[in-house]
Amino acid sequence: MFNRRIKTVSAIIFISFLVLVSALFYLQILRFAHYRSLSLKNSVRVIPVQASRGGIYDRKGKILAKDEISFDLVIIPQEVLDVGLTLKHLSKITGIKEKELKENYNRNYRLPFVPAKIAENLKAEDAFRIEEKLSRVTGALICSAPRRIYPNNDIASHIIGYIGKIAAPELKRLKPYGYSIRDLVGKSGVEKYYDVYLQGEDGGIQIVVDSFSREVSRLGFKEPRKGRDITLTIDLGLQRFMDMLFKNKNGAFIVMETKTGRILGLVSHPEFNPNVFAFGSNRERVKILMDKRHPLLNRAITCSYPPGSTFKVVVAMAGVATGALKRATSFTCKGIFFLGKRGFRCWKKAGHGYQNVVDALTHSCNVFFYNLGRALGAEELHRYALVFGLGTTTGIDLPSEIKGVAPGPLWKRFVLKRPWYEGDTINYSIGQGYLLTTPIQMLRVITTIANDGYCPQPYIVEEIEGRRVSKKRDFITRLKPGTFKLVKEGLFSAVNSSTGTGQHAKVKGLDISGKTGTAQPGTKGDTHAWFIGYLPSNRPKISFVIFVEHGGKGGAEAAKMARLMAIYLKENGFLDKNE
Amino acid sequence: MSKLFKGKDPVLLLIIGAIFVIALFSLYSASHYPGSGVVKNFSVQQAIWFGLAALISVLFIMFGYERWLDYSYLIFGLNLFLLLLVLLMGNTHLGAKRWLSLGLFSLQPSEFCKISFILAFTKFVSDNSNRLDSFKTVLISLLICMVPVFLIIKQPDLGTALVFLPIFFVIIFVAGAKIKHLLFIVFAGLAASPFLWNMLKVYQRQRLLVFLNPNIDPLGAGYTIIQSKIAVGSGGLFGKGWLSGTQSQLNFLPERHTDFIFSVIGEEWGFMGSVILLGLFLLLIKYLLSIANTTNDQRGKFLIAGIVTLIWFQVFVNMAMTIGLMPVVGLPLPLVSYGGSNLLTIMILISLAISVNVKRKIF
Numbered sequence: 001m002f003n004r005r006i007k008t009v010s011a012i013i014f015i016s017f018l019v020l021v022s023a024l025f026y027l028q029i030l031r032f033a034h035y036r037s038l039s040l041k042n043s044v045r046v047i048p049v050q051a052s053r054g055g056i057y058d059r060k061g062k063i064l065a066k067d068e069i070s071f072d073l074v075i076i077p078q079e080v081l082d083v084g085l086t087l088k089h090l091s092k093i094t095g096i097k098e099k100e101l102k103e104n105y106n107r108n109y110r111l112p113f114v115p116a117k118i119a120e121n122l123k124a125e126d127a128f129r130i131e132e133k134l135s136r137v138t139g140a141l142i143c144s145a146p147r148r149i150y151p152n153n154d155i156a157s158h159i160i161g162y163i164g165k166i167a168a169p170e171l172k173r174l175k176p177y178g179y180s181i182r183d184l185v186g187k188s189g190v191e192k193y194y195d196v197y198l199q200g201e202d203g204g205i206q207i208v209v210d211s212f213s214r215e216v217s218r219l220g221f222k223e224p225r226k227g228r229d230i231t232l233t234i235d236l237g238l239q240r241f242m243d244m245l246f247k248n249k250n251g252a253f254i255v256m257e258t259k260t261g262r263i264l265g266l267v268s269h270p271e272f273n274p275n276v277f278a279f280g281s282n283r284e285r286v287k288i289l290m291d292k293r294h295p296l297l298n299r300a301i302t303c304s305y306p307p308g309s310t311f312k313v314v315v316a317m318a319g320v321a322t323g324a325l326k327r328a329t330s331f332t333c334k335g336i337f338f339l340g341k342r343g344f345r346c347w348k349k350a351g352h353g354y355q356n357v358v359d360a361l362t363h364s365c366n367v368f369f370y371n372l373g374r375a376l377g378a379e380e381l382h383r384y385a386l387v388f389g390l391g392t393t394t395g396i397d398l399p400s401e402i403k404g405v406a407p408g409p410l411w412k413r414f415v416l417k418r419p420w421y422e423g424d425t426i427n428y429s430i431g432q433g434y435l436l437t438t439p440i441q442m443l444r445v446i447t448t449i450a451n452d453g454y455c456p457q458p459y460i461v462e463e464i465e466g467r468r469v470s471k472k473r474d475f476i477t478r479l480k481p482g483t484f485k486l487v488k489e490g491l492f493s494a495v496n497s498s499t500g501t502g503q504h505a506k507v508k509g510l511d512i513s514g515k516t517g518t519a520q521p522g523t524k525g526d527t528h529a530w531f532i533g534y535l536p537s538n539r540p541k542i543s544f545v546i547f548v549e550h551g552g553k554g555g556a557e558a559a560k561m562a563r564l565m566a567i568y569l570k571e572n573g574f575l576d577k578n579e
Numbered sequence: 580m581s582k583l584f585k586g587k588d589p590v591l592l593l594i595i596g597a598i599f600v601i602a603l604f605s606l607y608s609a610s611h612y613p614g615s616g617v618v619k620n621f622s623v624q625q626a627i628w629f630g631l632a633a634l635i636s637v638l639f640i641m642f643g644y645e646r647w648l649d650y651s652y653l654i655f656g657l658n659l660f661l662l663l664l665v666l667l668m669g670n671t672h673l674g675a676k677r678w679l680s681l682g683l684f685s686l687q688p689s690e691f692c693k694i695s696f697i698l699a700f701t702k703f704v705s706d707n708s709n710r711l712d713s714f715k716t717v718l719i720s721l722l723i724c725m726v727p728v729f730l731i732i733k734q735p736d737l738g739t740a741l742v743f744l745p746i747f748f749v750i751i752f753v754a755g756a757k758i759k760h761l762l763f764i765v766f767a768g769l770a771a772s773p774f775l776w777n778m779l780k781v782y783q784r785q786r787l788l789v790f791l792n793p794n795i796d797p798l799g800a801g802y803t804i805i806q807s808k809i810a811v812g813s814g815g816l817f818g819k820g821w822l823s824g825t826q827s828q829l830n831f832l833p834e835r836h837t838d839f840i841f842s843v844i845g846e847e848w849g850f851m852g853s854v855i856l857l858g859l860f861l862l863l864i865k866y867l868l869s870i871a872n873t874t875n876d877q878r879g880k881f882l883i884a885g886i887v888t889l890i891w892f893q894v895f896v897n898m899a900m901t902i903g904l905m906p907v908v909g910l911p912l913p914l915v916s917y918g919g920s921n922l923l924t925i926m927i928l929i930s931l932a933i934s935v936n937v938k939r940k941i942f
Contacts, residue, residue, distance in 0.1 A: 001755060002753055002754070002755070002877060002880050003871075003872050003880075005752055005753045005755070006753055006868055006871055006872060006884065008752075009749055009752070009753060009868070009884060009887070009888075010864075010865070010868050013861075013864055013887070014861070015828075016891070016895050017857055017860075017861055017895075019904075020857060020895065020899065021854060021857060021903075022900075023899075023902055023904055024811070024845070024850055024853050024854065024902065025850065026812060026843065027808065027811055027812045027902055028814050028816065028849060028850040029815070029816060029850055030813055030816045031812050032810070032812060032813070032816075035808070035809050035811075035812025035813040036812075036813045036815065038809045038812075038813065039809050039810070039812075126693035201845055334697070348852065396911050579605050
């Protein structure tokens with residue numbers, strides 16, 4: 001029984017092998033001539049048709065990045081008898097140095113039948129002029145391909161990012177997703193974060209050619225698919241205005257809708273011109289890369305700094321939330337605070353006198369916060385730094401956001417291998433020492449206070465090809481709404497009181513709340529200036545953070561920028577009651 | 580040791596050796612580039628794998644298939660658990676989760692599931708062989724088979740998942756299931772195919788469509804089929820000679836050292852070479868089946884039926900897809916394609932078959 005059935009199986013297997021043999025016979029013997037001719041001439045050729053990348057638009061539909069048609073000079077390696085000679089000839093026709101052509105050829109060579117680019121982005125008139133002369137050069141032709149354009153040059157460059165040729169390790173990672181060596185991929189900003197959506201799918205034509213490389217027949221065509229368009233939350237006008245406020249200073253500036261997390265503007269100064277990376281010369285690229293001001297760094301999310309006095313907001317919240325601080329709780333500032341024999345100064349030498357929390361926030365009195373911080377202790381300061389999201393990323397949809405450092409005694413023990421000293425606590429309470437925050441983290445701190453305990457996740461992409469990007473989860477502190485009242489009062493007073501440190505930000509007819517900050521930089525040079533705030537004070541609609549590297553004392557520089565921004569927002573209808 | 584290879588077994592070793600020599604030559608050719616020479620020598624690496632697999636095979640022969648059958652349920656259960664683990668936390672390689680990282684090395688549970696399934700299924704069928712004429716038993720067997728199939732399709736690895744179906748059919752057929760029951764299952768499967776179509780990933784559907792008309796995707800899967808057909812077809816009667824295949828040497832063929840190794844052989848050794856390779860596989864299969872015929876243990880018969888089916892199915896599907904008779908499903912050519920996991924699987928299975936022969940002689 002079993003053996004009979006095994007025989008049947010054996011017979012079936014034998015028949016299946018016969019099928020294979022006859023298929024091979026058909027392919028290798030009967031159709032031999034056909035396939036040999038195809039293989040001898042290497043005559044099947046794939047001509048890639050590049051897909052254009054999706055565009056990037058601001059909230060009003062203004063173009064931030066788009067693809068335009070450009071013309072490239074290519075040669076098909078297998079059709080050129082002597083590459084060196086051909087390149088020499090082409091160099092004469094185009095006026096481009098032979099060495100450069102050779103370099104491009106080596107870089108772009110892929111397969112014998114795949115056209116290799118040797119000159120990119122020719123002007124239309126040049127392209128036509130060259131094409132006329134190409135008839136005598138075999139294997140060289142002009143191809144058109146999409147090219148990335150950033151019409152606003154430097155503006156919003158850190159948000160948009162730039163694209164470049166795919167690097168080897170990236171290719172390894174992305175190959176399963178259909179990327180190939182010639183592809184341009186996003187290298188930073190939205191171009192990188194949303195590359196999968198922006199990237200189109202290349203098409204191609206597969207043709208059979210004769211020995212004169214003329215097309216004989218077409219085997220197939222695959223249509224390229226355009227990448228998806230992306231609409232951002234930012235406003236190009238506001239972005240341009242914010243950029244202008246920096247003049248020659250470096251720093252970061254973010255403006256966000258308090259209730260929704262929409263980023264209306266995000267500037268990291270200095271900016272760079274993404275066009276240089278898409279089609280600029282090597283020299284221009286090197287110039288940006290070597291610039292001592294590091295224009296490629298996105299200071300808003302990829303750099304962290306000591307927050308200085310802006311951190312007092314967190315300390316004050318810690319005081320109120322733990323119950324240690326009431327409205328009446330006061331300390332006397334004599335301009336200096338002694339811890340044993342060591343003196344810690346207030347920024348005002350004469351001292352502020354008798355201060356409660358609202359006064360202390362108004363005047364940014366260091367001595368008040370030294371006392372408060374010491375009373376709370378390092379562990380509590382650490383805990384509330386975490387409650388307000390320091391030491392964790394905000395999750396904004398841009399690449400390379402960093403966490404900063406929210407230190408504590410244990411952290412110091414593990415990372416620096418040194419004990420925590422009382423003096424560390426004192427420094428901690430005015431936002432100095434080991435504490436490092438990114439501007440966007442401070443934006444989250446101030447927004448959380450504006451919203452009485454939560455901050456929507458900041459985001460930069462509103463829609464992808466007409467479809468809304470799904471809403472992210474809010475950042476929640478679980479503090480009672482009542483705990484925010486005192487601190488908010490202090491923040492209002494800091495801008496609007498005649499003695500407030502943030503009075504440079506005051507605008508008539510507008511209620512702005514905020515907190516200045518001066519931070520000792522780790523390196524030499526002037527102090528950094530901070531300003532975090534929101535407006536209108538009673539019903540916050542916009543929150544913002546301004547950070548100016550070496551911006552000078554008392555945050556005046558930053559506060560002045562906040563004032564101009566507030567006026568701009570008012571005049572351009574950002575504060576109007578809608579939605 | 581000499582007892583192990585008594586009788587006709589040297590013939591088997593000769594056949595395997597011959598196939599492997601062909602593999603080494605083709606892999607060398609596939610790693611050879613005109614002008615730049617050998618970039619990464621796959622043949623040396625594969626030879627190392629082969630040595631390792633041979634050592635492990637000896638262990639399997641000594642342990643004996645009966646003991647493996649005793650533990651087969653446990654092993655199969657463990658294997659299914661690993662498959663589940665891969666789905667939950669496996670490494671993504673080429674867009675599919677197949678690998679389980681174990682620190683130093685990574686494991687492909689779906690590959691070893693072929694062995695554990697054949698063992699466990701053999702045990703199940705022989706334990707229930709007197710009840711196989713009832714449709715209920717056949718259905719339960721099918722259910723056992725569908726568990727790994729489902730888990731592996733989810734990875735997604737269509738090729739490997741498909742292997743289980745012919746193994747199921749052949750083992751249960753040899754064990755004496757009614758033909759009308761088996762036909763019923765086949766027709767039910769065909770009727771359910773629209774539903775199965777929906778279960779496939781987009782790229783798997785695309786491959787099936789491309790198989791019907793390669794020109795709809797001339798840059799992707801279709802390109803491979805066209806180029807592979809040109810390579811094999813242009814080989815002619817005697818081929819272009821070793822290292823002289825223009826299609827494969829000029830890098831027209833992607834994946835030529837793994838799934839498309841046969842197109843290198845077809846191009847460089849022609850019709851004669853292809854038929855000789857096919858003949859060797861046929862000899863291998865015939866020889867294994869002769870062991871099944873002569874053994875008295877019915878479990879040995881079922882086991883070998885499963886092993887033969889696996890080898891046959893991989894040979895057939897791989898060659899058929901290379902010459903455009905079947906869609907590209909990504910199954911390696913046994914003993915020839917580059918890759919350690921599959922080589923190890925095939926060698927272990929063959930050593931289990933040898934162990935059936937050894938036991939027959941000892942007792």
